[in-house]
Amino acid sequence: MPVTPLHYPFAFLISKSNKRLILPALVVGSVMPDIEVPLMWIFFSSLPDHLFLHSFIGAATVATLLTVLVTRFLYAPIISTIFGIDRVDLDDACKINPWMVASSFIGVMSHLVLDFPMHWYNPILWPMVDPFDIVGPLILLLEPSFGFWTAYIIASSLTHASMIILWIVILVVLYSKGNLWYHHWVGRSSTA
Ligand SMILES: [Zn+2]
Secondary structure: OOOHHHHHHHHHHHHOOOOOOOHHHHHHHHHHHHHHHHHHHHHOOOOOOOOOOOOHHHHHHHHHHHHHHHHHHHHHHHHHHHHOOOHHHHHHHOOOOHHHHHHHHHHHHHHHHHHHHHOOOOOOOOOOOOHHHOOOHHHHHHHHHHOHHHHHHHHHHHHHHHHHHHHHHHHHHHHHHOOHHHHHHOOOOOOO
16 A cells, blocks of 8 residues: 555545545545554454455445545544634535545545555455455566565555655645645635
8 A cells, every 4th residue: 555645646636537526535535445454453463454445345335434424524623623724615515415425435446546556465356356366567567577575665666656746746736826725625616
């Protein structure tokens, strides 16, 4: 997995593809599957730490539902407290409606899409297919030249580096527009 917050830039880009997508739901969804990682360490240490929420089945159900709830009830209070964004605008952006639910789902899927190429096992088709049978394509591409584990480290580093660069670009562009944190956390809205 890319370090969890590094899923943000991809979610932000997706938000630019359609005006009706809800940035807060995309952002929460993009990090949601990783909440299972510490839980797996603590409660199921014999199993892979990416499993249920990194599968299509778990992502489309539990992770999407959790994203809807966290976006609706936690996003506005947390982001308004930390970044000083108007609470009314945040609450307005986080209302539950069909586009917010769709954005939650898309955000969660964006997590799986970003994890997939660089991860050395992928539970996307769990429980039908063993996660260890699905190696990320970026690793397979690099493996002949570098060997498996070095290929994994390179694939992981490339993913991290591209997300960090993308995030910096996003921050610079939003800063130049003014109202940086509003656009970073709320996105477009009728009141912006
Ligand atoms: Zn992940």
